[in-house]
Amino acid sequence: MTPAAAEPAPTYRRVLALETSTLVGGLALLDGDEVCARRGARMAGAHSKRLLAMLDGVLDDEGLRVEDLDLLVASLGPGSFTGLRIGLATLKGLAFASGVPVVGVSSLEVLAAAAAARDGLIAPVLDARKAEVYGALYRSPGDPGCPLLPETVLAPGAWSRRVADAAGDAPVLWLGSGVALYGPELLGPCPPGSRLLGPEFAAPDPALLALRGRLRARALGPAALAALQPNYLRPAADGAPANRPPAS
Numbered sequence: 001m002t003p004a005a006a007e008p009a010p011t012y013r014r015v016l017a018l019e020t021s022t023l024v025g026g027l028a029l030l031d032g033d034e035v036c037a038r039r040g041a042r043m044a045g046a047h048s049k050r051l052l053a054m055l056d057g058v059l060d061d062e063g064l065r066v067e068d069l070d071l072l073v074a075s076l077g078p079g080s081f082t083g084l085r086i087g088l089a090t091l092k093g094l095a096f097a098s099g100v101p102v103v104g105v106s107s108l109e110v111l112a113a114a115a116a117a118r119d120g121l122i123a124p125v126l127d128a129r130k131a132e133v134y135g136a137l138y139r140s141p142g143d144p145g146c147p148l149l150p151e152t153v154l155a156p157g158a159w160s161r162r163v164a165d166a167a168g169d170a171p172v173l174w175l176g177s178g179v180a181l182y183g184p185e186l187l188g189p190c191p192p193g194s195r196l197l198g199p200e201f202a203a204p205d206p207a208l209l210a211l212r213g214r215l216r217a218r219a220l221g222p223a224a225l226a227a228l229q230p231n232y233l234r235p236a237a238d239g240a241p242a243n244r245p246p247a248s
Contacts, residue, residue, distance in 0.1 A: 010101075012071040012217055014064070017210035018051065019203075020087030021079025021107035022126065022177060025051060028206035029058055030214065035207045037062060051090055066098040071222070073213025075204060076104040077231040078134040078151060079126055084230035092225055101222035105212045106231065108151055110204035111176050112138040113212055115197060120171040121148065123163050125178030125186065128153050133178040133186075134233055135159045137166055140173070153233045156182035164189040175201035 015030040026040030039054040059065065074091040077084045088104075095102045111124035122140045125133040133156050137149035149166050152159070156178065163172060163186075171193030174186050183196045 009218065010070065012214045014069045015071045015073060015210045015214050016055075016058075016066075016069050017073035017075075017206050017213055018055075018087045018091050019075045019107075019110070019206040019209050020051065020083035021075045021077050022083065022203045023080065024203040025083060025087070026206045027051070027054055027058065028210045029062065030207070030210045035210075038207055040206065051087065055090075066094050066100060069098070069100050071214060071217055072100050072102045073210055074102065074104045074228065075107045075110065075209055076229070077107055078128070078153065078233045079107050081230075081232060084232070088228065088230055092228065095225055101217065102225060102228060103213045103217045103223050104228050105209055105216060106136075106151065107204045108134065108136045108176075109138075109147075110209045110212055111201070112136070112140075113208045114201055114205055115173050115175055116140050118173055120173045120193070120195075121163075121167050123172050123174050123186070125156075125159070125174060125176045125182070127177045127181055128233075131155060133159055133176075133182065135163070135178070137163050137172075151231070151233060156185045160186045161189050164191070167191055167194075171195070173197055177202045 013032055017028050019026050023042055028035055029037040037058045039058060041050050072091050072095050074088050091102060108124045112122045115122045118140055120140060122138040125135045128134045132153050134153050136147045136151045138147050169191050172190045173195055175197040179196050187194055187196055
């Protein structure tokens with residue numbers, strides 16, 4: 001009796017990613033290796049309205065329905081509490097109605113992926129308000145999904161000293177919205193050759209979010225919809241407990 005052939009692993013050709021972790025939100029649509037659509041706008045408290053308008057526009061332009069997609073990818077944060085809640089709620093609603101699988105990716109991992117081809121360690125930092133930053137430390141080149149220092153929220157000086165201790169003699173590349181606010185403080189204790197990257201690296205790129213999501217889904221499979229939660233790293237303003245990075 002001939003054994004049944006194993007089903008081929010999903011390739012997730014059409015991937016839609018929603019990036020809402022900062023005030024510069026957006027989405028991207030992949031078709032194979034091509035970024036066939038990308039939209040972005042300053043959200044400023046209007047994430048829900050603008051996100052849905054961008055989503056409808058992209059699907060109309062491409063002649064697609066949500067059901068035609070192979071994977072939905074959400075930014076899990078850390079970042080804007082409101083943006084993360086709205087982005088994840090939107091994605092879950094689309095997934096529940098369509099049955100399209102979902103996966104979530106760290107906003108700091110996406111930031112790090114933008115500099116993954118450069119030499120040095122990568123230290124993405126996002127403004128966390130309250131004179132703090134969200135940060136992690138990654139190796140480059142390498143897999144941005146495996147941080148040398150895990151995601152945390154700290155005062156910029158305390159975080160930069162921790163990064164410098166972990167870096168040793170290796171130069172550090174700082175990027176993200178925290179650079180414009182705290183650049184000299186972040187760079188100060190770091191080894192020679194460390195640099196601050198420019199404003200083009202200030203926010204996570206939705207296209208890189210889509211690519212990181214596809215890699216994660218291919219390696220680990222999609223996430224359970226109920227288990228997909230925002231990673232705030234500290235309590236929300238309404239007193240809800242801080243989420244920790246979800247298990248892959």
